[in-house]
Amino acid sequence: xxxxxxxxxxxxxxxxxxxxxxxxxxxxxxxxxxxxxxxxxxxxxxxxxxxxxxxxxxxxxxxxxxxxxxxxxxxxxxxxxxxxxxxxxxxxxxxxxxxxxxxxxxxxxxxxxxxxxxxxx
Amino acid sequence: xxxxxxxxxxxxxxxxxxxxxxxxxxxxxxxxxxxxxxxxxxxxxxxxxxxxxxxxxxxxxxxxxxxxxxxxxxxxxxxxxxxxxxxxxxxxxxxxxxxxxxxxxxx
Numbered sequence: 001x002x003x004x005x006x007x008x009x010x011x012x013x014x015x016x017x018x019x020x021x022x023x024x025x026x027x028x029x030x031x032x033x034x035x036x037x038x039x040x041x042x043x044x045x046x047x048x049x050x051x052x053x054x055x056x057x058x059x060x061x062x063x064x065x066x067x068x069x070x071x072x073x074x075x076x077x078x079x080x081x082x083x084x085x086x087x088x089x090x091x092x093x094x095x096x097x098x099x100x101x102x103x104x105x106x107x108x109x110x111x112x113x114x115x116x117x118x119x120x121x
Numbered sequence: 122x123x124x125x126x127x128x129x130x131x132x133x134x135x136x137x138x139x140x141x142x143x144x145x146x147x148x149x150x151x152x153x154x155x156x157x158x159x160x161x162x163x164x165x166x167x168x169x170x171x172x173x174x175x176x177x178x179x180x181x182x183x184x185x186x187x188x189x190x191x192x193x194x195x196x197x198x199x200x201x202x203x204x205x206x207x208x209x210x211x212x213x214x215x216x217x218x219x220x221x222x223x224x225x226x227x228x
Contacts (some may be wrong), residue, residue, distance in 0.1 A: 033150030037165075037215075045157070045165065045208050047217040059149055062122060094223035104170060107155050111164035 002026040004096045004112030008030040011118045012086055020081040020115055022096030033057075033099030035108050036118075038092035041071045046065070048094070049081060052105050085117045093117075123147050123211050127220035133228040140196040142223045144209035149189050153213035156185055156194045159222075160205045169194065170212070199225070 009067060015079040022034070036048040049070035051062045069082040079096060093116050097108035124147035134140050143156065152172040157165040167176045172192060173206040182197045196203055203228055209220040 010204045026199065044222045045210075045219045047158075047210075047219065050215070050217065059217070100170065100228065104212075106153070106215070106217055107166045107170045107210075108157075108165075109170070111166070113164055 001048075002098065002110050004057040004072075004110065006096045006100060006112045006115035006120040009094060009115030009117045011120065013121050014015065014087055014119055017084045018086060018117060020083065020094055020096075022079045022081075022112060024077045024079070024096075024098065026069070027098065029077040032101065032104035034070075034072060034079040035099060036079075037071060037095045037097055037108065038090075039095070039114075043092075050099065050100075050106065051079065056070070081103075083117075086117075088100055088119050091117060091119045122217055122219050123150060123214065125209055125211055125218050125220040127146075127207075127209055129202075129223060130178075130221065131224040131226060133226045134199050135228045136199055136201055138199045138228075139226060140199050142162045142194045142207055142209075144187075144192045144194070144220050146190045146211055146213075150213035152188050153211060154185070154187065154192045154208050155210045155212055156183075157208045157210065158203075158205045159208065165208065168207075196225075 033052040035050040072079045093114040095114045096112040098110040099105040104121040126145045156169040159165040173185045206224045
């Protein structure tokens with residue numbers, strides 16, 4: 001059974017940093033790309049970042065480019081999102097997502113339950 | 122960046138109705154479009170990828186069509202469990218972008 005468990009969310013002050021983690025199980029993590037997608041309360045979905053299976057292909061949403069970094073550790077079956085210079089606009093539920101295989105790596109075919117990030121003084 | 126526009130933003134329908142949701146891309150995305158369903162308090166769930174390919178386990182009453190800039194998600198006969206919000210997403214190029222969502226409500 002595929003499982004994605006996010007952690008690392010919480011309340012953080014504006015301008016500070018936070019690192020989110022996503023531990024995967026139930027599939028060969030090293031074969032798949034992974035994504036982070038966020039959703040502010042009552043709002044729609046916003047793609048944050050994605051990384052392909054070997055970290056050779058990375059991408060970021062415009063609102064986080066230069067502030068957030070996605071990385072992975074296949075040995076630990078984990079994907080990370082390093083978030084710097086946080087603002088109130090970054091407050092959201094952050095979902096970790098498993099990508100499809102091969103050319104479908106930009107499709108999120110399985111989602112975790114999310115970890116909540118609140119940015120406030 | 123590619124902008125995705127969904128319409129309508131909400132629709133009221135009855136069980137058994139045929140429901141159609143439209144998604145328009147700001148530029149040609151070929152067939153690189155996915156649809157997701159999200160129920161309140163739950164994570165999204167992939168329904169369709171590459172415009173018309175049904176994800177494993179998704180009922181056949183869901184179908185997708187289109188190409189280029191105009192796409193459609195159709196629910197042929199709405200069931201009680203289908204009341205949810207639906208999002209399209211272009212998977213053609215980074216940054217990946219979602220439509221604003223369509224909420225399907227009970228009439």
